[in-house]
Amino acid sequence: MRSIPGWSAQKLAGVLTRVGWGLWALGALGCGPTVEPEGAHDALDAQSHPFVPLWPEGDFSARVTRYDYDFATQTGEAKSTLYLDVAPPGGDCFVVNAPQGLTGLRWNDAEPTRSESTEQGLRVCGRGQFAGQVKLEARYTVPLETYDFTQVGFSRRTDRGGNTFSYLLSWVESCDRFGPCDDRTDQLTQYVFTVKHLAGERVLCPGQLTRPDSTTTKCTLTGLTKAPTYSSFAVASNPAWRASTFTEQSSKFKVVFHEVTGGKLASSLVVADVKAYLNWVIGELGPLPYGTELRVAGAPTEWLGVEHPANLILREDLPDLRRDYANMTMHTLMHEVVHQWAGNRTTLSSPFDFVWKEAIAEYLTYRYERQGRPAGEAEQTRAYWDRLARTAAYYPQPEDDPAPVFLSYASDVYGTGPMLLFLQLEPLLGENIVLQAIKNFLSFPGDRSVADLRSALEQASGEDLGPYFDAWVYGGGDPDWPFFEVSHALEDGELTLTAVQRSVSGTAYPVSVDVLVEGATERRLVTLNYGLSPQSDTLSVTVPFPEPVVQVTVDPENRVVNRRFLGLDAEPAPARWLF
Numbered sequence: 001m002r003s004i005p006g007w008s009a010q011k012l013a014g015v016l017t018r019v020g021w022g023l024w025a026l027g028a029l030g031c032g033p034t035v036e037p038e039g040a041h042d043a044l045d046a047q048s049h050p051f052v053p054l055w056p057e058g059d060f061s062a063r064v065t066r067y068d069y070d071f072a073t074q075t076g077e078a079k080s081t082l083y084l085d086v087a088p089p090g091g092d093c094f095v096v097n098a099p100q101g102l103t104g105l106r107w108n109d110a111e112p113t114r115s116e117s118t119e120q121g122l123r124v125c126g127r128g129q130f131a132g133q134v135k136l137e138a139r140y141t142v143p144l145e146t147y148d149f150t151q152v153g154f155s156r157r158t159d160r161g162g163n164t165f166s167y168l169l170s171w172v173e174s175c176d177r178f179g180p181c182d183d184r185t186d187q188l189t190q191y192v193f194t195v196k197h198l199a200g201e202r203v204l205c206p207g208q209l210t211r212p213d214s215t216t217t218k219c220t221l222t223g224l225t226k227a228p229t230y231s232s233f234a235v236a237s238n239p240a241w242r243a244s245t246f247t248e249q250s251s252k253f254k255v256v257f258h259e260v261t262g263g264k265l266a267s268s269l270v271v272a273d274v275k276a277y278l279n280w281v282i283g284e285l286g287p288l289p290y291g292t293e294l295r296v297a298g299a300p301t302e303w304l305g306v307e308h309p310a311n312l313i314l315r316e317d318l319p320d321l322r323r324d325y326a327n328m329t330m331h332t333l334m335h336e337v338v339h340q341w342a343g344n345r346t347t348l349s350s351p352f353d354f355v356w357k358e359a360i361a362e363y364l365t366y367r368y369e370r371q372g373r374p375a376g377e378a379e380q381t382r383a384y385w386d387r388l389a390r391t392a393a394y395y396p397q398p399e400d401d402p403a404p405v406f407l408s409y410a411s412d413v414y415g416t417g418p419m420l421l422f423l424q425l426e427p428l429l430g431e432n433i434v435l436q437a438i439k440n441f442l443s444f445p446g447d448r449s450v451a452d453l454r455s456a457l458e459q460a461s462g463e464d465l466g467p468y469f470d471a472w473v474y475g476g477g478d479p480d481w482p483f484f485e486v487s488h489a490l491e492d493g494e495l496t497l498t499a500v501q502r503s504v505s506g507t508a509y510p511v512s513v514d515v516l517v518e519g520a521t522e523r524r525l526v527t528l529n530y531g532l533s534p535q536s537d538t539l540s541v542t543v544p545f546p547e548p549v550v551q552v553t554v555d556p557e558n559r560v561v562n563r564r565f566l567g568l569d570a571e572p573a574p575a576r577w578l579f
Helices: 007-028 040-047 271-285 328-338 351-372 377-390 406-410 413-421 423-429 431-441 450-461 466-472
Strands: 062-072 077-086 091-096 103-107 114-118 121-129 132-141 153-158 164-169 188-196 202-204 208-213 216-221 234-238 242-249 253-259 293-299 305-308 311-315 346-348 446-448 483-491 494-502 511-518 523-531 538-544 551-554
Touching (some): 103 121, 351 377, 351 431, 351 450, 423 450, 494 523
Antiparallel strands (some): 062 077, 208 216
C-alpha cells in the first residue's frame, strides 16, 4: 500500500475536529455531559412562574334549564337550585333577579368568589367556564306577604269551612320574590318541587305529584313539555281538602277535585258537560300538555281562577258570584283549561303580550258555549265582553309612555282581547280560518307575541291585517273606538242605510257591523262591511224593506267594539275579573 507523506496526520486531525464539534453540540442540546457554570440553577428558577388557567371572565348569558325548589309551608323556608346552561364564550359571573336576604349561596358546590347587588339583579361569581353547566344555589325565607293589591306572594287565608289555605303564588315577572329566578316571560323550563308540610296537609304543585312520606309532597315537571315561571312557581295547601275523581277517560284525561267538605264547585258542575268539553278542546288543541291528570282545587282566592301546569285553583265561591257569565263556574273552568296550552305550553314573549293568552282562553270558551252549551250562554259572554271593551282604558297593545301599570292593563284585556283579535275578524276572514289560525299559533311550544298572532291569522287567511291591527290593536291614550251614526231612507220598498264612523282621530276602521232595522211588523239584520282596508268612513247599503222604519239598532248582537253614544261623559265600566 502506497502512503502519501502527511496525509494520515491531516485525516486524523479532521476526524478529531468533527468529533469535538459533535460532542459540543450534544452537550448544548442536553444530550451529553456538560459542565454547568456556577449559578445556572438560580437562572432557571428566575425564569419559571406559577401556572394560571385562562378561565373566561365577566358576565355570561345563560338559560335556566331547571329549577329545584324546596319549600316548607309552615315556615316559608326555601332552597333554590338553578341549573344554568352557559352560552359561549362564557364568563365567571351571572346576573339573576333575586330578593334581598339570600343566604347559603353556592356556585358549583363551592363558595362564590363574590356576590353583589346591582341595578340589573344579583351578580354571583365563581370559577369561570367557557360553556356547560353552572349549578347556583341559595336559601331564602319567603315572607308571609302579598304584593300590588293581589294574592301574588305567600299568603294564608281562611276558607269557607274555617280551614287554613296556604298559597305560594307567582305571576308575570314575579318568581324572583321566592328566590333567585329568571322572571322573563319568554322562558320555558323544567321544575322539581319538594314541599315539606304537616302530616295530613294536602299539597298541590305543578307537574306529576307524588307523596314520598306523610310530610313530603314532590312535584316533577321534567318532561319534554316545559312551562313558564309565571305560572309554575305555585304551591297550594289545605289540610281539609278531600280528593275525589270527578270524571275520566282512559288515556285522555282524569279530573280530580280537591275541596273541603261542603265545597260547591264540583257539585255545581255536570259530569257529562265537563267530559264533553274536555273531549272537544283536546280534539282541537291536542293532548293535555302536562299529563292526563288535571287537578282542580277550590280556595279563597281573589281571582276567579289561576292556571298552573296540571293544576287549576278556582275561587271557591264561584257558584255564588254575580253572573257576568251565564255559568260562572263552568266558564271559568273551561277558560283555565285552555291556558294549559295558551299561556303555559306556549307562553308570552313579553309581559304586554298577556292579551293574547286571555283572548284565546276567552274566545275558545265562547266557541264551545256557542256550539255545546245551553242557548244564551254565548250571547251573555259577548254582551259582557262588549261592556268591558267599550269602557277599556288601554289598547290591546298600548303604546303609552310610560307604559301602563301592568295590573291595570291585565284586568283591561278580557273584552278587547277576544273581540278585537278574534270575534270581529270572523266576518272578515271566516270563523273556521280564525280557529285554524289559533290552532296553528299554539301548535308547538315556545314564546309568542301579538305580532306572531297577527302573522298566524295572515297565513291562515292570506290577507294583510296591517291596517286592521293599526286601527284596533295598537295605540296610546284612551282608546278611540268608533261611533256608528246610521241614517236611513225608504223609497219604493227599497231601504238605503248609510253609516258614518265617528271618532276623534277620523280613522276609517276595518270592520263589518250589523244593523237591525225594525218596522211595525218586519225585522231585518243588515250587514255593513267596510272590509279590511276601507278608504272612507262612510258606507251605504240598499236592501228591500216593505214598511216604514220604526227603529234602527247598531250591533244588536254585541260583535263589534263601538261607542253607544257620543258625548263627554264616559260610559260606566262594569266590574272586572282577573282569571
